[in-house]
Amino acid sequence: MYDVIIVGGGIIGCALARELSRYNVRLALLEKEVEVGFGTSKTNSGIIHAGHHSPPGTLKGQFEWSGNQLWGDLAKELKFGFKHIGELLIAQKREDLQYLENLKKQGDSRGVTGLEMWGPKRIQKEEPNLSHTILKALHAPTAAVINPYEACFGLIECAKQNGLELFCDHPVQSIKRERDNFSIATPRGSFRARIILNAAGLFADHVAAMVGAKTFSISPRKGEEYLLDRRLQGIVTHLIFPTPTATSKGVLIIPTVDGPTMVGPTAEDIDDREDLSTSYSGAADVFAAVRKTCPAISERDTITEFAGLRAVSESNDFIIKRSPVKNFYNIAGIQSPGLTAAPVIATYVINMLRDNDLSLVKKQTWKADIDGPPRFAAMSPKDRKAAIHKDSAFGQIVCRCELVTEAEVLYAIKHGARTLDGVKFRVRAGMGRCQGGFCTTRLMDLLAQADEIPLSEITKRGKGSEICIQRHDIIPKKDDR
């Protein structure tokens, strides 16, 4: 019997888990994928928004700036990459200038610091590779970049060390009300809880419907992103936003926290909640838009592409409230700036729980920070020497494109990586320009050794995505010679 069960291990579920782990409650998180952060969060652009974008009078507007200010400390405590690179929202048409002015006012009135309007000269000085047709840009120095999946891994590790019980590969199949409690069924056992926090992302309406708490519906909005070769690292140094359209912030140029530049996303409303496919038209749209702002970027520089799905509610705002069913809370429709808002959403939800008769007593031993994974690529030569001296596995490069050592891969496996994607998103092995061509078999060997399983049981991201088969698995063709 748990006091609280969180359904969904995306950025929201993970932030809730860490925040709740401060208190003396018996806490569990159920995630349908094999690892946390493997849904929408994995494909998020990784932007901590500056604070001025979202309109007032919405939860988005309420949380964007307050969320922004929490990420720097979170990154320090949870040892994930965080860079305050700032943002430029550019106007290329006269009619866009008013939008910039309005946005500046909106930000200033909210207390967003450092907002500044730049003219062409300043823009050319700071970002010489941007189009020369840009009339003005609104500079917001508070914008930052992170890796959303690293944040998930850090949050969940911290929550685990403070008592969270994590159950991955546990999709929720049904929820029953049993007197004052809930019984949650999964293919791998059932769980009982007093309180359920529904953070099931794209499937939050489905989960809510299981207890008759569906007061909203979610529709997926697809975004395709294109990651460029490290050769183009530094082509822009700020996040570059065009003036947005009605449905989307537009196609951005994102200097990711690891260095490589990424362009995207598209915004396309679709029906299928698992359609993560990329398309010819997506690529064409992204690069056509990017060429307008930064002509030097070409589709030829792509090393990989992917798609993600935003969980959009019909209100277009976050849904964070008690449901008609007592002790069942929906935290849904968390689209942009959901990542930015996540840590504030977590405290907001906890205040809501407190107001609703959950007695929350702080633990005496709560530990805010984690040791965090080692990062050989980021070490100084001196630190590298010391690391190799202490553990010779740091002397073994596994992924040459991103300079990842065996020691880091083993650390990732020890801390929960069960799949190739799990390793890749924790340590970057396989994320570089060869896209795993050289390191895949090495990573498979390490995973197989750690779990004492044959290579054929190793998956890309869970059952059904095995990488290889054994020779004896071949079913001979009847008409074989």
Next chain:
Amino acid sequence: MKNQMRKNYSVIVVGGGPAGLAAALGARQAGAERILIIDREVETGGILNQCIHSGFGLHYFKEELTGPEYAERFNQQVRSDKITILTDSYVLNITPDLKIEVISKKHGYLNLRAKAVVLAMGCRERTRGAIRTPGFRPSGVMTAGLAQKMVNMKGVLPGQRVAILGSGDIGMIMARRLILEGCQVVGVFELHPFSSGLTRNKVQCLDDFDIPLHLSTTVAFIHGRKRVERLTLAPVTTDYKPDLKQSWDIQCDTLLFSIGLIPENELSARLRIKMDPATGGPQVSSTMETSLPGVFACGNVLHVHDIVDFVSEESHRAGRYAAELALGMRRPGDNITLYPGENIASCTPHSLSSDREQTIYLRVKQPVKDATLKIGNRYEQKFRTLVPSEMVKLSLPPKVLNHFFGEQLRIEVSSEEGAQ
């Protein structure tokens, strides 16, 4: 962790594949004493170790060998020449004054110095991302070389029903290899109107096994959320755009990419060596020296070869010149600049010296029949066919070269009619 490594070398070779091994032997033959080969794998030989098919050595040894056999000939010579090999080691950085930072599990962190460095890091495969194939991102999508490593080194298979995009040599060789393992190969699909690999591989690997080669065709969509389930294929128009109206689907669980190779020049790029955009490798002089004095390049890191025999020849030469420099000898500077003209995709080296015989490797852009290869206005050679997938090797004697002293020499190919 004991550090018994010597610190100073005459020649350090980065990479112990066919290029690195031959370069080290060349350096020894030219008289260099302290030679070191650094390789990131557990044994030298490079990609040859996973190329268990035959067809290697026909030019260099005048006999047909498998990849591992070909590598072993060089390994043996390297051993008997007492050349030091550092395997399972990774070069982190090379500085312009030829200090080399290396890490390895066994030796820890090493700072080495060399009088000459030979870059022989080879190449890597182009991936799905490079051509932005639309669709899902399931498992079962990988490069042909990775599949080759799985099958030949790890004893597992990438899947059961396999499609191959790109008719590069590795793709065609893997088509045959997977048939021999009992897999089904549903077809090889090639964007270009001609095969991207050697003719002999098309005949021996596809035709002999009734594997269809679909030219001017591409994969327009990858279906399957966890594992590849199906592909949408489409013919391409003359500007290589897929014609989706004429597309069709094919069932398979695996898609291999064999769509070209890229020289691995990350170290060279950090050294700010001048590169040739046509080859993706450094620009080199007739002594295989890059724009950075003392740094030489050879093999697939310089330009992608089709056959290893040419790699060995070229690299042996690079090793010799590296040794000469380490020993304090200097060849006269080059006096002819070479540049590609009509229907030449690339040519290496980038400059020549008229004092000795020069070897030039080049590739055409488009296939041609009854071609005339012209060098300047003095030298002509006829070819029945020239195709982009087969590199041309030319040797020019000093008596030809002397005519071009101080000139910008243009190589071009002309023909009465195109091959297609």
